[in-house]
Amino acid sequence: MSLLKLTDLHKSFGAVKVLRGVNLEVAAGEVIGLVGDNGAGKSTLMKTITGVYPVDDGMVRFDDEDVTHLNPGERRARGIEMIYQDLALAGQQDVANNIFLGREPTKRLWGILPSFVDKARIDSEAQKMIDRLGVRIPSIHLPVGMLSGGQQQTIAIARALTFQPKLVIMDEPTAALAVREVQSVLDLIEQMRSEGIAVILISHRLNDVFEACGRIVVLRQGSVIADLNKKETNMNEVVSYIVGAHG
Numbered sequence: 001m002s003l004l005k006l007t008d009l010h011k012s013f014g015a016v017k018v019l020r021g022v023n024l025e026v027a028a029g030e031v032i033g034l035v036g037d038n039g040a041g042k043s044t045l046m047k048t049i050t051g052v053y054p055v056d057d058g059m060v061r062f063d064d065e066d067v068t069h070l071n072p073g074e075r076r077a078r079g080i081e082m083i084y085q086d087l088a089l090a091g092q093q094d095v096a097n098n099i100f101l102g103r104e105p106t107k108r109l110w111g112i113l114p115s116f117v118d119k120a121r122i123d124s125e126a127q128k129m130i131d132r133l134g135v136r137i138p139s140i141h142l143p144v145g146m147l148s149g150g151q152q153q154t155i156a157i158a159r160a161l162t163f164q165p166k167l168v169i170m171d172e173p174t175a176a177l178a179v180r181e182v183q184s185v186l187d188l189i190e191q192m193r194s195e196g197i198a199v200i201l202i203s204h205r206l207n208d209v210f211e212a213c214g215r216i217v218v219l220r221q222g223s224v225i226a227d228l229n230k231k232e233t234n235m236n237e238v239v240s241y242i243v244g245a246h247g
């Protein structure tokens, strides 16, 4: 049984048809690469999975439930996480706060005073997550804006994992990174896979896709035009599907 099943998804923005009947299934713990030219509809498709964009037609099933009409918060509660290309981190705030951004644990004193943010707990939980991922961050007390692009990507992943997701969607996580930082993001994807978390990786960097993913799905003009087992394809074939030289 699939963890995620998209059936005949359609989405237009005004007169522009961006998704034209997308069908896609992802199994639990599977890592798939989603590739396609600029404007093919990749980011839009992912946002129909998270619920940021309602679809015009079609169905999104997750974990054997029709989630098509659920809002993003309801879908996140069911285990769908997305790390956006811009990461949506708060640069002025420290690493620990960013990992808990928007859902800080609170505590009350004597049960009467207004609740306040439990910074000690944020710090200890954030440190646990950083340790679990085995990532190297100089200190969880540093403002995120002072970290490298790769370290920031790591923080965004750590943040996503604290929601205990079943599916993590990553939109171009390695686009702006140096070689060594790319490797640590790919290592984190492998770690997620080994923990049974499904990952959809959107990337223009086919090397990264071939390294991290078992399956490669090509989107072209709003339709899935190829769904390939990595072992049975190669970069030239994937490129030919992306540019439309393959029918």
Ligand SMILES: Nc1ncnc2c1ncn2[C@@H]1O[C@H](COP(=O)(O)OP(=O)(O)OP(=O)(O)O)[C@@H](O)[C@H]1O
Residues within 6 Å of the ligand: 013, 016, 018, 036, 037, 038, 039, 040, 041, 042, 043, 044, 045
């Ligand atoms: N909110 C929006 N309103 C109107 N048009 C949109 C909106 N979002 C995306 N589009 C259009 O939908 C099409 C697909 O965009 P999308 O961002 O999904 O492509 P993509 O495959 O992610 O491309 P890239 O690789 O450049 O990120 C584009 O033509 C884009 O202009």
Ligand SMILES: [Mg+2]
Residues within 6 Å of the ligand: 042, 043, 044, 171
């Ligand atoms: Mg995009």
